[in-house]
Amino acid sequence: MCYDGEVTTTAHLSSCPSGDERVTLVGLLFETNARLSRALGAALEESCDLPLPWFDVLLQLRRSPDGHMTMSQLADATVHSTGGTTRLIDRIESAGLVARSSCPTDRRAIHVVITPAGNTVFERALTAHLEHVQVHVADRLAASERETLRELLAKLNGDS
Amino acid sequence: MCYDGEVTTTAHLSSCPSGDERVTLVGLLFETNARLSRALGAALEESCDLPLPWFDVLLQLRRSPDGHMTMSQLADATVHSTGGTTRLIDRIESAGLVARSSCPTDRRAIHVVITPAGNTVFERALTAHLEHVQVHVADRLAASERETLRELLAKLNGDS
DNA sequence: AAGCAGAAGATGAAATTGCAACTAAATGTG
């Protein structure tokens, strides 16, 4: 087919399954995500000493209208397993940035809330993160492009 | 500001830093990537018993014009640390899908190549992966949308 | 009201990954 070593150009990729347009798109998405999360994570860690997954948890909680989320909601929102979320919240709680409180209507559930210390850290981190995002994203993509990207990603993200 | 618990609607997010359009875009990218790589990884693992990171390595090697890549090139292409790449290639090599061979022009470098067994596995995996990608990506995004997404991600991915 | 399927969260064990430190080899500089 097109797998032989004697082919030395890259032109064949367009007609070869491994160069399939859809496969390369997925690869590009993965690569872009990996590079961006590395850059933003390292920047946030250096500027605020806050791991990106911690920031993500604080962000989700801040965005929650009630100011609290259950472990399951957090696991879904951050795309972690429930076991992973337990450990992650353990660490953030040990650092004093969030607290677990019992849910009044369901004794199985835990309400995770931000502490005052968590709010302080989050606000500083958000300011820093915004600058990093400006450099790595907004300086590369115009507002209309960002809007388009948002729409496309939202379509990809729809459940089923 | 806008951080008080008494706000119960989500309308304030648009005027609040945590709801900043750029921050939510990055969050959406991370979330989409996480969900997609989970879905595709689980599907590939189930159908071909091949971890997604292994598939990525085989794909990179197959795309390489020379049929081989050094550890460093592989580390960069797959966005892993060099240490992580050493371990990853160790595992794939133990499974017999790739092999290390010495580089004739640089005695420090290692050429990683696909074995015949690796090619067999890769071809089956690629067929399966293509089907999964069709379901999770191509059925959700038209060809022109995929092209747009590709361009936007490429801009985001540019180095600096 | 008794029982049961399913959900919420925690935990033990294992796998993966990154960081820092290290060896070996190539390159550049005096």
Add this chain to the structure above:
DNA sequence: CACATTTAGTTGCAATTTCATCTTCTGCTT
């Protein structure tokens, strides 16, 4: 040519995450 610097790759160690399993609790069904 000798020496310093940089690059390629590996390894010890630690941190993070997942999977499977377990306990507790809820809500439904009969």
